[in-house]
Amino acid sequence: MKLKATFSLAAALLATTSIAQADDLTIASWGGSYQEAQSKALFEPAEKAMGIKVKQETYGGMSDVKLQVSTGQVTLDIVASGSGSAARAGAEGLLEELDYDVIDVSNFGPTLYSKYCVGGDVFSTVYAWNTETYGEDGPQSWADFWDVEKFPGKRAYRNKVAGALEPALMADGVAPEDVYKVLDSEEGIERALNKIRELRPHIDVFWSSGAQQAQLMKDGEVDMTTGWNGRFDNAKKDGAKVAYSFNQALLDYDCFAIPKGAPNKDLAMKFLAEVSKPEYQDDLPKYITYGPTNAAAYETGVISPETAAGLPSSPENAAMQLPISLEWYAKWETVASEMYQEMMTE
Numbered sequence: 001m002k003l004k005a006t007f008s009l010a011a012a013l014l015a016t017t018s019i020a021q022a023d024d025l026t027i028a029s030w031g032g033s034y035q036e037a038q039s040k041a042l043f044e045p046a047e048k049a050m051g052i053k054v055k056q057e058t059y060g061g062m063s064d065v066k067l068q069v070s071t072g073q074v075t076l077d078i079v080a081s082g083s084g085s086a087a088r089a090g091a092e093g094l095l096e097e098l099d100y101d102v103i104d105v106s107n108f109g110p111t112l113y114s115k116y117c118v119g120g121d122v123f124s125t126v127y128a129w130n131t132e133t134y135g136e137d138g139p140q141s142w143a144d145f146w147d148v149e150k151f152p153g154k155r156a157y158r159n160k161v162a163g164a165l166e167p168a169l170m171a172d173g174v175a176p177e178d179v180y181k182v183l184d185s186e187e188g189i190e191r192a193l194n195k196i197r198e199l200r201p202h203i204d205v206f207w208s209s210g211a212q213q214a215q216l217m218k219d220g221e222v223d224m225t226t227g228w229n230g231r232f233d234n235a236k237k238d239g240a241k242v243a244y245s246f247n248q249a250l251l252d253y254d255c256f257a258i259p260k261g262a263p264n265k266d267l268a269m270k271f272l273a274e275v276s277k278p279e280y281q282d283d284l285p286k287y288i289t290y291g292p293t294n295a296a297a298y299e300t301g302v303i304s305p306e307t308a309a310g311l312p313s314s315p316e317n318a319a320m321q322l323p324i325s326l327e328w329y330a331k332w333e334t335v336a337s338e339m340y341q342e343m344m345t346e
Contacts, residue, residue, distance in 0.1 A: 023052045025264055025271055028059035029080035032211035033234045037287030038080065042120070042275040045283070050274060052267065062089045065259045069094050074261040077268040081117060084162050084329030086257050090116030091330045096258040096265055103273040107296040114326060117255035118272055119293030121284055122313035124229045124251055124321060125163040128213075128244035133223040142171040142248050145224060146195070148202050153223030155199060156216050159206035161333065161340040163250050166322060167226065168195035170248050176322040183328060189336050193343045206344060217242040229312060230288040251312060251321035253293055285311060 027043060029035040039056060047054040059065075059076070062085045068074045081089070089095050095116040105113050112119035127145045129138035133153055139145050145155070145167065158164045169179050169188075172195045182188040204222055207213050213227035214235035229249070232242050256275070258268045274280070281292035282302035291313030292298065298308060308314050312321070 023267070024055060025052060025077045025267060026055045026057060026075060027078045027080075028057045028064070028076050030061075030210065031058040032209065033214070033231065033288060034210055034228075035080075037230075037284060037290075038120070040287050041283035042280050045280060046271060046274040050271065052271075054271075061085060062094065065089060065094050065257075066092070069260050072261070074259050074263065076259050077262045077264045078256050078258055078271065080120065081255055081257050082162055083114070083117065083119070083253050083255050083326055084324060084333060086117035086255055087114060087326040087330040088333045089257070090114070094260055096260055096262060098258070098272070099269050102269045103276055105276065105294075107278070107294050108276075109293070109295065111323060111326075112253055112293040113255070117257045118276060119253040119255045120275070121281075121288075121290035122251070122253045122293055122311070123290045124246060124249040124312040124317075125167075125226060126229050126232070126244040126246060126249040127167070127224065127226055128217060128232045128242050129224045130217065130220060130222075131241045131243050132220070136243055138243060138245075139224065140245055140247055142167040143173075145226075146171040146199055148199075151224065153202075154204040154221070155202045156205040156207050156213070156222040156225035156227075157196070157199070157203050158226055159208045159344065161337045162329070163226070163252070163324075164196070164340065165189060165192035165336065166250055166324075167248075168192040170322075171195055176248065179322060180325045180328045183332065183336075186335065186339070189332070189339055193339060197343065197346075214238075214240070230290045233289040233310075246312065246317045246320045249312070249321045250324055251318055252324040254290075 029038055043054050065079060097115055098118055103118055127139055139151055166179050169182055169192050174182050210228050210231040213225055214231045216222050216225055217235050218240040232244050236242050256272050258265055262268055278294045278296035278300055281294045281297040282300045285303055285307050289310055291311035
């Protein structure tokens, strides 16, 4: 009888452990002010509402997911991703298909979710400048960013291909609506790379993260850089002398994906449904100036008209920008990344 009771206790403890683990989620994002904003607006409130435990990590992007999936050692349940990277990862079989019967995207724009990734925020890749160097009237186009005679000074540029080729082509005179047509060949990609090579002597830093872009401007290490609008707004709050323009910016979105073989796939799907609700998304701009992907978030009364006017997804700002093409990234990012890395190591 005693032996039986011991087995029963062990079974009960095992069951309790299993339940606890099933109610845990591991989410990976990119750290810095961005993840802090996600945590305050989305992760922590949803964790509380659902009565679960959320473990947050930082990670290096889809290369980390690829390693976990290829080795069968998947520990991440949800990852934050750029939309283009998610499109490519989904095409490579690294992500679970999302269940839109569970996740309500009825108020999402058609370009703000995909088979493998649901939008979490809308942001812009912009050109930013040091207002001590150029004043408030800095560059107003990518051609200006490339114009080292009109705007002399040190530049910073991204060390990955995402968001790097499109500005180069616009600087080379390609109309925004024709950018992805030109990039739909290796010759077009090479044309963009040649334009970056032209600027290369003036690029002091190839940045690798949003935190780094912000720090470059805070420290005055460069006079001009590409980067994400919300990072620069937060840097400005911290005292950085920085301004930027939405004109010719790249309108993009970050999204959430579930790695293939995630240990808590079903719970992850429910969590994504929760953080996609307007009552979570309308809080994000309190912490970082990225727009909600759920249009209903603009109707809750939390986002003021003044705040909305500074968000990338507001109609006025969106009209000035080039929307990122997920189709292009799914088709070309692997090839373009190799070509870009070769250019950087020349």
